[in-house]
Amino acid sequence: MTSKASINRKIVVESVPSAVEGVFERILAELKANNFSEDDIFAVHLAVEEAFLNAVKHGSKMDPNKEITIHYSIGADEVEISMTDQGNGFDPNIVPDPRCGENLYKTDGRGLFLMRSYMDRVEYNKRGNRVRMVKYKNKKLK
Amino acid sequence: MEPVKPKISVEYANNAAIATFIDEKILEEKDVQTLQTAIMPVVESLSAGTILVLDFRNVRFLSSAVLGLLIKLSKKVYEQDGKLGLCNINPKIYEIFKITRLTKIFDIYQDIESAVESLSKPD
Numbered sequence: 046m047t048s049k050a051s052i053n054r055k056i057v058v059e060s061v062p063s064a065v066e067g068v069f070e071r072i073l074a075e076l077k078a079n080n081f082s083e084d085d086i087f088a089v090h091l092a093v094e095e096a097f098l099n100a101v102k103h104g105s106k107m108d109p110n111k112e113i114t115i116h117y118s119i120g121a122d123e124v125e126i127s128m129t130d131q132g133n134g135f136d137p138n139i140v141p142d143p144r145c146g147e148n149l150y151k152t153d154g155r156g157l158f159l160m161r162s163y164m165d166r167v168e169y170n171k172r173g174n175r176v177r178m179v180k181y182k183n184k185k186l187k
Numbered sequence: 188m189e190p191v192k193p194k195i196s197v198e199y200a201n202n203a204a205i206a207t208f209i210d211e212k213i214l215e216e217k218d219v220q221t222l223q224t225a226i227m228p229v230v231e232s233l234s235a236g237t238i239l240v241l242d243f244r245n246v247r248f249l250s251s252a253v254l255g256l257l258i259k260l261s262k263k264v265y266e267q268d269g270k271l272g273l274c275n276i277n278p279k280i281y282e283i284f285k286i287t288r289l290t291k292i293f294d295i296y297q298d299i300e301s302a303v304e305s306l307s308k309p310d
Contacts, residue, residue: 062215144288152255
């Protein structure tokens with residue numbers, strides 16, 4: 046049974062990394078106020094930073110005039126965060142595993158992997174410009 | 188002119204250079220670029236056989252872009268016949284290295300002394 050979300054917000058920001066500093070601080074403070082553990086808060090923090098950096102770099106192509114929309118809801122047992130950019134999208138299924146073979150020595154390609162490792166659900170829409178991430182309270186890392 | 192905050196502090200002892208990251212959070216591409224600009228000259232100035240130890244004592248949060256920079260640094264150090272060690276990594280940051288299997292390519296130590304002692308031993 047899903048808990049009724051006690052917090053539900055939508056924020057639109059420009060595609061600049063510094064644009065979300067206050068937004069993420071607020072989300073993390075709200076998680077703390079809703080008794081999410083330090084481990085959960087760290088996990089969410091890492092995942093949203095990676096997701097936002099990906100949206101800025103790959104979705105918005107570093108164009109500060111492009112917008113990124115962040116929806117989040119926090120319930121008693123879970124937090125859900127979605128991010129939508131104005132880019133063309135991508136196929137997340139073709140992103141190689143950064144732990145395998147030569148990929149281990151590459152200097153990029155770990156963002157999506159970290160999002161999937163630290164969040165319990167990471168789903169993209171068909172176009173690939175919107176990611177939905179869910180973290181359930183106190184569930185162990187994969 | 189806005190004062191530039193240093194990204195690293197560097198100390199030299201015998202055949203080792205110890206570079207301590209100053210920032211608690213290293214996230215944005217721009218910060219990683221600035222960090223690279225700060226640390227690459229240190230790496231390039233090392234003589235053959237020198238040990239470089241990166242001290243993470245202040246780091247509480249980092250993005251995957253930092254991991255990429257570390258890989259770039261390690262390649263540069265090894266090109267110059269040096270050795271690289273990381274130390275003072277807190278458990279949450281260490282978990283990121285472990286999950287990404289970067290513990291297989293980086294030598295990670297408890298502290299500076301352990302790093303220097305281990306890396307000073309001949310191969």
